[in-house]
Structures are given as C-alpha cells and as structure tokens.
Amino acid sequence: MPLIVTDLAVARGGVPVLTGVTLRLDPGQALILRGPNGSGKTTLLRTLAGLQPPLSGTIAGAEDRIAYAAHSDGLKSMLSVAENLIFWARVFGRREIDAAVQAFDLHDLRNRLAGTLSAGQKRRLGLARLLVTGRPVWMLDEPTVSLDTGAVALFADAVRAHLAQGGAALIATHIELGLDAAMLDVTPFRATHDTRAGASDEAFL
Amino acid sequence: MNALLIRDLTLAFRAGGGFGLGLAFFLIVTVLVPFSVGPQEALLSTIAPGVLWLGALLACLLSLDRLLALDFEDGTLDLLATAPLPLEAALSVKALAHWITTGLPLVLAAPVLGVLLNLGGDGYAWLVGSLALGTPALSVIGTFGAALTVGIKRGGLLMSLLVLPLYVPTLIFGAEAARRGATGLDPTTPLLMLAGITAGVIALMPFASAAVLRVNLR
Amino acid sequence: MSLWQYANPVKFLSLSERLLPVLWVGAALCLAAGLIWGFFGTPDDYRQGSTVKIIYLHVPSALMAINAWFMMLVASIIWLVRRHHVSALAAKAAAPVGVVMTLIALVTGAIWGQPMWGTWWAWDPRLTSFLILFLFYLGYVALWEAIEDPDTAADLTSVLCLVGSVFAVLSRYAVNFWNQGLHQGASLSLDKEKNVADVFYQPLLLAIAGFVLLFLALVLYRTGTEIRIRRARALRAREVRT
Numbered sequence: 001m002p003l004i005v006t007d008l009a010v011a012r013g014g015v016p017v018l019t020g021v022t023l024r025l026d027p028g029q030a031l032i033l034r035g036p037n038g039s040g041k042t043t044l045l046r047t048l049a050g051l052q053p054p055l056s057g058t059i060a061g062a063e064d065r066i067a068y069a070a071h072s073d074g075l076k077s078m079l080s081v082a083e084n085l086i087f088w089a090r091v092f093g094r095r096e097i098d099a100a101v102q103a104f105d106l107h108d109l110r111n112r113l114a115g116t117l118s119a120g121q122k123r124r125l126g127l128a129r130l131l132v133t134g135r136p137v138w139m140l141d142e143p144t145v146s147l148d149t150g151a152v153a154l155f156a157d158a159v160r161a162h163l164a165q166g167g168a169a170l171i172a173t174h175i176e177l178g179l180d181a182a183m184l185d186v187t188p189f190r191a192t193h194d195t196r197a198g199a200s201d202e203a204f205l
Numbered sequence: 206m207n208a209l210l211i212r213d214l215t216l217a218f219r220a221g222g223g224f225g226l227g228l229a230f231f232l233i234v235t236v237l238v239p240f241s242v243g244p245q246e247a248l249l250s251t252i253a254p255g256v257l258w259l260g261a262l263l264a265c266l267l268s269l270d271r272l273l274a275l276d277f278e279d280g281t282l283d284l285l286a287t288a289p290l291p292l293e294a295a296l297s298v299k300a301l302a303h304w305i306t307t308g309l310p311l312v313l314a315a316p317v318l319g320v321l322l323n324l325g326g327d328g329y330a331w332l333v334g335s336l337a338l339g340t341p342a343l344s345v346i347g348t349f350g351a352a353l354t355v356g357i358k359r360g361g362l363l364m365s366l367l368v369l370p371l372y373v374p375t376l377i378f379g380a381e382a383a384r385r386g387a388t389g390l391d392p393t394t395p396l397l398m399l400a401g402i403t404a405g406v407i408a409l410m411p412f413a414s415a416a417v418l419r420v421n422l423r
Numbered sequence: 424m425s426l427w428q429y430a431n432p433v434k435f436l437s438l439s440e441r442l443l444p445v446l447w448v449g450a451a452l453c454l455a456a457g458l459i460w461g462f463f464g465t466p467d468d469y470r471q472g473s474t475v476k477i478i479y480l481h482v483p484s485a486l487m488a489i490n491a492w493f494m495m496l497v498a499s500i501i502w503l504v505r506r507h508h509v510s511a512l513a514a515k516a517a518a519p520v521g522v523v524m525t526l527i528a529l530v531t532g533a534i535w536g537q538p539m540w541g542t543w544w545a546w547d548p549r550l551t552s553f554l555i556l557f558l559f560y561l562g563y564v565a566l567w568e569a570i571e572d573p574d575t576a577a578d579l580t581s582v583l584c585l586v587g588s589v590f591a592v593l594s595r596y597a598v599n600f601w602n603q604g605l606h607q608g609a610s611l612s613l614d615k616e617k618n619v620a621d622v623f624y625q626p627l628l629l630a631i632a633g634f635v636l637l638f639l640a641l642v643l644y645r646t647g648t649e650i651r652i653r654r655a656r657a658l659r660a661r662e663v664r665t
Contacts, residue, residue: 051422051423064289068283079215083212086208129284
C-alpha cells in the first residue's frame with residue numbers, strides 16, 4: 001500500500017510554508033527530503049505523521065502506518081535502554097526488541113540507564129525505537145544528528161533492511177546516506193504570494 | 206495501556222520521579238495549620254475535615270505540572286499521538302498513574318494527619334471515604350489543566366489559576382461529606398454528589414483533555 | 424443573505440462601524456436617563472432608605488456578568504464548529520468586559536450589603552457564585568494572554584470556556600447545597616426583582632437596557648480592535664515572506 005500525497009498545503013503557526021506538495025512512496029522505496037533550514041521539511045513530516053492538520057490536500061495510506069522520529073526521542077533517562085524499547089514496543093502492541101538492539105548495536109548498553117548514554121548512543125536508541133514499532137512507513141527528521149560515521153552506516157543498513165522487507169522511509173537529511181533513494185527538493189513547493197489562500201490570517205486582508 | 210501505566214509508575218518510584226513529594230507537602234501543610242490558627246483542640250477538630258481536604262487538594266495540584274510537561278519536552282507525547290493508543294486513553298492512564306502516586310497515598314495518610322488535628326472519632330471513615338471518592342476527580346480534572354498549559358513555558362502558575370476554580374464542586378462536596386461525618390450528621394447526600402462528579406469527569410474529561418493536547422501538539 | 428456573511432472580518436468591520444455610533448448614543452441615553460431617574464426621581468425605600476438606589480448599578484451589572492459569559496460560550500462553540508475567526512475574537516473581546524461587570528456587581532453588592540446586613544461580605548450562595556465566576560473569567564483571560572499563536576489560543580480558550588461553563592453550573596449547585604449545609608434554614612435572598620415596586624422597576628429596566636447596549640458597544644469595539652491586530656499581523660507576515 002503506497003503513501004500517496006496529493007496537492008498538500010501545510011502551515012506553521014498559521015502561515016503556509018509549503019503548497020502543492022504531491023508525492024508517492026511505494027513499499028520498498030525511500031525518499032530523501034532536501035531543502036534549506038526553515039523550508040518546511042519538519043512541518044511536512046509532522047503533517048504526514050498526523051500531528052497537525054493539513055491546510056488542504058489529501059494524504060492516503062498514512063493512517064496507523066507511520067513511525068515518526070524527530071529531534072527528541074521520547075526516551076526516559078531513568079529507564080534502562082531495554083526498558084525504553086520494551087515500553088515503545090508494547091505501546092505499539094509488540095514485544096520483540098532483540099532485532100532492534102541488534103541492528104543498532106545496543107547489546108552492551110541494554111541495562112544502562114538512558115540518562116547515562118552519550119548523545120550519539122541516545123540517538124541510536126531513539127532510532128532503534130523505529131524498529132520495535134513494526135510500522136511500515138518511517139518518517140525521519142534529521143535522523144543522523146550526533147551520530148558518528150559507524151553509527152550512520154548502522155542506520156543506513158537498518159533503513160536498507162527495512163526497505164527490503166517492504167517498508168518505506170521518508171527522510172529529511174543533509175548528509176549522504178548511500179541509499180538507493182529518490183530525492184525530493186521542497187524548495188519549489190514553498191508558499192508564495194499567490195498560493196497562500198488557506199492561511200489562517202488571510203481572511204483578515 | 207498497561208505499558209504506559211507501568212512506565213509512569215516506575216518513573217515515579219525511581220529517584221527523581223517526585224514520588225512522595227505530594228505526601229510530604231500534605232504533612233507540612235497540616236502541621237502548619239495549628240501554628241497559624243492556634244492550638245485549641247476544639248477549633249482544630251472543627252476545621253480538621255476542611256483543612257485535610259484542602260491540603261490534599263493542594264498536594265495534588267502541586268504535582269500536576271510534572272504530569273505532562275516532562276513527556277512534552279522529551280517528545281514522548283508526539284510519539285504517543287502517532288501510536289495506536291488513542292490519546293484519550295493515554296491521558297486517562299496518565300491520570301490514573303497520577304492518582305496512584307499522589308491521590309492514593311494522600312487518602313492513606315489522611316487518618317494519621319487527622320490525629321494531629323484532633324479529628325472527631327466518627328470522622329475517620331468518612332474522611333478516608335470522601336477522599337478516596339474525590340481524589341480521582343482531582344487527578345482527572347488536573348490532567349485537563351496540564352494538557353491546556355503544556356505548551357506554555359513556566360505554565361505552572363497559570364495552570365493553578367485554571368484548575369482551582371474547576372476543583373470547587375469536588376472540594377465542596379468532599380469536604381462537606383467529611384465534615385458531616387465528623388459531626389455525626391448523615392453524609393450520604395454529599396458523598397453521592399461527589400461520586401457523581403467523579404464518575405462524570407472520568408467519563409467525559411479525557412475527551413476535553415485529548416482535544417486540547419492535540420491542539421498543543423500541532 | 425445570511426447572518427454568516429458577517430463572519431468575514433471585513434464585512435463585520437464595516438457593519439460594526441455603522442452600528443457603533445447608534446449603540447454608543449443609545450447606551451449613553453439609556454444609562455443617563457435610567458440612572459438620573461433612578462437616583463433622583465424615585466422615593467427612598469421605607470426599609471432600606473436611599474441605599475436601595477445602588478440597585479440601578481448592581482442588578483444590570485450582575486445580569487451582564489452572566490450574559491457575557493453566556494455570549495462567550497456561544498461564540499466559542501461557533502469557533503469550534505465553524506472556525507469563524509470573528510467569533511473567537513468576539514469571545515476574547517467580551518471577557519475583560521465580563522470581568523469588569525462581575526467586579527462591579529461584587530463591589531456594589533458589598534457596598535449595599537454593608538448597611539443592610541452589617542457586613543461587607545457574606546458567604547451567601549449568590550455572592551459566592553459570583554466570586555467563582557470571577558475566578559473563571561480570570562483564568563480565561565490569563566489563558567488568552569499566555570499563548571502566542573492566535574488560533575491555538577482560540578482553540579484552547581474555547582474548550583476552557585465549554586468545560587468552565589459546565590463546572591460553573593456545577594459550582595452554582597454545589598454552593599447552594601454547601602451554604603444550606605452551613606446555616607440550616609437561614610436564607611438571605613438578594614433577589615429584589617420580584618418584589619421591586621413599579622416606581623423602581625421602570626428606571627431599572629432603562630438602566631438594564633443601557634448596560635446591554637454598553638456591553639454590545641464595548642464588545643463590538645474591542646472585537647474591531649482585535650480584528651485590526653490580526654490584520655496587522657497578517658500584513659507583517661506577508662511583508663516578511665515577500
């Protein structure tokens with residue numbers, strides 16, 4: 001089941017940032033989002049993940065299929081690595097965390113409290129959370145922040161394995177992951193003077 | 206749902222979780238009351254039900270700003286909002302966890318503090334009963350206040366301003382039941398009203414809480 | 424032609440600009456006539472003496488304190504259901520007016536209560552309910568002030584207004600119950616309207632009409648201000664992005 005986005009307009013703080021976004025993400029595909037800071041990548045991902053309503057347009061095939069990961073990972077510093085993963089697995093109705101621990105090389109850290117991890121280790125734990133959700137479509141916002149080269153390679157492998165199993169991924173990132181993925185630059189979709197009809201303030205003009 | 210409950214309880218009991226703070230606050234407020242109104246036993250036993258109810262209410266209020274703020278800061282709420290669990294259920298579970306870690310200890314400690322305030326002999330059962338019936342409502346209403354103010358930096362004071370008026374009916378019926386119990390009057394009517402309020406807010410309030418939390422997350 | 428066309432801010436502004444002079448003049452005339460007639464044209468009450476004349480401020484302001492909240496409730500529901508910005512802004516504009524009305528009702532009540540009951544304040548159910556209403560108003564206004572994004576603020580305050588209305592009604596009943604619980608059988612009714620003689624009644628009606636018109640004028644005026652603030656914000660946003 002592909003993710004199909006048609007003529008989507010998204011807003012941040014009532015001001016449209018992207019309009020007319022149309023994209024299609026088939027199972028087994030990855031799509032890299034590019035665009036300068038503030039161009040609306042995060043807003044687009046949050047809208048697709050269902051965290052905020054779109055101004056207009058349609059999103060098909062996203063309902064209950066998305067695993068979202070942003071700058072903050074929802075980790076509790078007073079829980080161990082394994083406890084954090086088990087919690088998120090159970091929230092998504094699953095129990096298995098071994099594959100995730102394996103994929104992000106967290107075995108030696110299993111019983112460490114998340115609060116004692118380094119920034120990069122925390123990030124690996126946050127990304128491992130994606131695997132335990134069992135959701136087919138990953139929405140990742142700058143997933144490689146504070147990862148070293150080795151960890152980036154682990155992450156790229158995890159994405160490849162996910163795609164090979166029929167999953168899909170939409171990734172906003174600036175670094176080269178070495179994935180066989182299409183590229184989507186959001187700059188052409190940036191809202192302009194004429195395309196801001198849905199703005200919440202526009203009614204006042 | 207169990208996973209969320211277990212996690213919230215684990216976090217509360219581990220160091221830094223703030224478990225016991227509400228209880229300590231309740232104790233201190235109760236101890237301060239005789240210092241402020243004088244040590245006359247007759248006066249203390251008259252005001253004991255009201256003071257204990259007010260102390261429990263304030264202790265409950267004190268712990269509310271941790272209820273959602275921590276989960277908001279570390280992104281847990283964003284991720285919960287995309288999880289299969291409806292936000293209404295997640296917030297109900299969080300209110301339950303708040304009650305178990307804050308309300309329930311207050312209910313259990315109240316008789317002990319009642320001794321300090323010379324609570325009348327018949328009053329203990331009704332005090333515990335009214336607190337046990339009423340404190341869940343305080344947690345559920347408090348969750349709504351926490352959800353309203355979760356996006357606001359240093360929203361604690363604002364939350365008190367919003368939540369305290371909502372606590373009025375619960376406080377009136379709860380304290381009235383405890384007071385009638387302590388003075389030998391029949392507390393059935395206020396207890397039934399209190400039970401009605403608790404049942405009503407447990408059934409309906411999570412929808413309002415989830416609605417405002419969704420607004421705050423977007 | 425439908426009423427909803429005035430949900431458009433521009434149309435609303437042009438309508439309110441035409442209505443406002445009429446409302447201001449009407450409010451001034453009604454208030455002046457009602458208050459002057461009330462204060463100088465009516466005899467002293469045989470029991471209460473001249474203190475009864477504060478009724479011309481007390482009753483209308485108390486009425487408007489409740490009606491302002493009710494208007495905010497309706498406006499909040501309209502915003503939540505139909506997403507008309509003007510509706511949310513009208514609710515925002517009405518709140519401080521409601522605060523002042525509640526305050527006037529409380530203060531005039533205290534001034535009246537002092538010679539009548541020998542106390543500035545009694546925990547009578549009616550007085551207590553107004554105090555609670557005042558707290559609800561304060562929370563509502565504070566929430567509007569605390570949130571930067573206007574649409575988020577409108578959503579959150581609307582839900583608060585809905586929930587608050589339910590709890591305000593609950594509190595009203597709880598307070599009635601609580602007070603009877605305190606002093607059995609003692610009832611101190613403030614409800615003068617039923618036993619007000621005609622000679623007091625007619626100027627009172629004029630004063631009430633004046634307060635209603637004054638409330639409408641203030642709300643329209645303040646809503647217009649809020650709309651212009653949003654308009655300026657929208658223009659600035661457009662400026663920045665082009």
